[in-house]
Amino acid sequence: MASIPPSRRRFLALSGLTALSVSMAAACGVDDSGGKPGADGKVTFAWWNIATTEPGKSLFPEISSAFMSDHPNIAIKTTSLENEAFKSKLTATTSSGKLPDVFQTWGGGVLQQQVDAGLVEDLTDVFDWSSDLTPVSLQAYQLGGRTYGVPYDIGMVGFWYNKKLFAKAGITTPPATWAELLDDVRKLKAAGVTPIALAGKEKWPGHYYWAYLAMRVAGLPALQEAATTKDFTGAGFVQAGVHLKELVDLQPFQAAFLGAGYATPGGQAATMGNGKAAMELMGQWGPSVQKDAGADLGADLGFFPFPTVDGGAGRATEVFGGGGGFALRKGAPKEALDFLKFLVLENESKLLASNGYLPVVKGAESQLTDANRKVVADSLVKATGFQLFLDQAYPPAVGQEVNDSVADLIAGKKTPEQVTESITEAAKGA
């Protein structure tokens, strides 16, 4: 022992200091999420998607690998998060002001807030292939005449119905007007069939009724106008609630629907899939969730658009729905848009063949094989107007208030007038 070793205390002090400084350095380390070409000319960008279930779970990585092998200078760092986890994480990331380069978006109110905060890239001038996509699919990402997102999926809500149960109640053609629908509900009840499955616990499936009724009674322009004037107390909106109340008063929903989830065991989709209810108002994903949660109704399953209301301003070809798209962080590398072009334009047939998405590219609907998807896609092609899901179109606080208030209306806790007042109050406060 020629050299004097450090005393034990000093050794511990030193090691403590080292550990601390290492952890501090890690904590303060800058997150280099890419965007700039590295020293070797390689462009790296981050891609956040919600493809945690099939078919996207295997399809998305397959497409990004194909893109990277075509472009050896580009590296994509993919993060896949479950839907709700994604929303929470994106909220946290957004408040820090640093979005990932390419991220999942549903357009509408949330995207508008991100745009207002100056966090999202304006794609209007570089997105030169937008004319290849259907106008309906782009609408959610067009805010104030500028385009901020690229759609990869689009869908709509309508009534999925059990043809067998309709026949049992003696109904031959699906209802075209609200009055006919109410009549059919009475017939179904008389035949001992639960007319409608509804997930009362989750609130968003209930808001479809009020939103569609508002579209049919007050009309699309009124919904868009209300978003800017922040006034939802117009007669058309009250009338929408009154019509919904007519339906609720018939007690058309399954027993204990207020506690029912959507995709959970015993929930709305399972009730519908197991043939315990005659119809549900749901998006294009309805049949596949029925299959997962209950059983596949197969050829017994049919689709009809939301009925019109006599004397209302809306038409049956105006659709209510939403899809999925990707937006770019302000200052994201331009290669990211090339990737989206590759994903959407060149892989559309792959996306459609996977039976998980609906066409956003013009004319691609002819590639669909599944009957249920075809009928939805055809309705979308024929659509004369489009309204994004209200809980996405409006700022989140307003959208959630619509869900909450309509749930209260369905449970008999609020009058149609009170619903419009609550929504207006939330809109003015948001």
Add this chain to the structure above:
Amino acid sequence: MPSSVSTETEERTEDAAPVPVHPPAPARSLLRRWGSWASVAWFLVPALVLFLVFVLAPIVVAVYTGFFKWGGIGPMDDFVGFANYTRLFDDQVFLGDLGRGLYLIVLSITVQLPFALFTAVLLNQRLRGRAVYRMLFFAPYILSEVVTAVLFTMIFLPGDGMADHLVGLLGLEGLQGRWFADPSTVMPTLFVVMIWKYFGFHMMLFLAGLQGIPGEILEAASIDGAGAWQRFRHVTLPLLGPTIRISVFLSVIGSIQLFDLVWVMTAGGPNHSSETMAISMFQFGFKRYQVGYASAISVVLFMISLVFSLFYQRYVLRRDLSGAVTAGGGR
């Protein structure tokens, strides 16, 4: 092993070298004491940094955010003072949250704890297979909240659930399909799940307390002619006091902060009738993006917990926690 022996002696001599033969001078001992304080402080730094960054800083930020109207995006520049708080105490759902919190606290103390005490006393007897019973009753506590919640969602499933079958057999068809779906039954149902989940934990606490009661005292009591009830009432119960007080404390704090069970089973519904403060906070913060308002809720939740803990420790746990900060100097 000559080499190891030699190093050992070397170390020993090295350690032994600075030990003074005479008692140290006072100044030097003070210096030493300062030195040891410094090293204590040094070892505390990592824990303190974590505590500051992950506990104190978030509290400060939440209080600060609570004074703003802020959507979680962009600059926080809309200072509203106490507006979030006045809105809070005007909000029927939030006032309901407070009421429901109180409901759960009262039921926990009046139903769950006596029940846990009863089973603990029972399983403290010489009983065939008592270890098995103890394990069975404690097992639910080990399950995660989410697993429990999913399990009971299935049990209370309308139509096909076990609960519906059971009440059907008992001839109580009126209860079928209600459970979580009816605003008037959702809270009692929720409480049943809470008892199932947590009573085993309190039972374990009581069992541990019972083990600490010396058999001689109970024996002396019975020699003096005390019956079973008198022994329980006048010997066991007073000696179990510290355990009961801790149990009450944990029940109250647990009820105030209840989130995961409710979130998975009912999400606060139907129509807010099972919503708790923590659920309201989550709804506003992560669903409506009203982060300022949600922060105000979290501050109130925190204040209620803090004030309760301080008062409880100061006045109720005083004897049990001698030396605690809240003991007010007296021991």
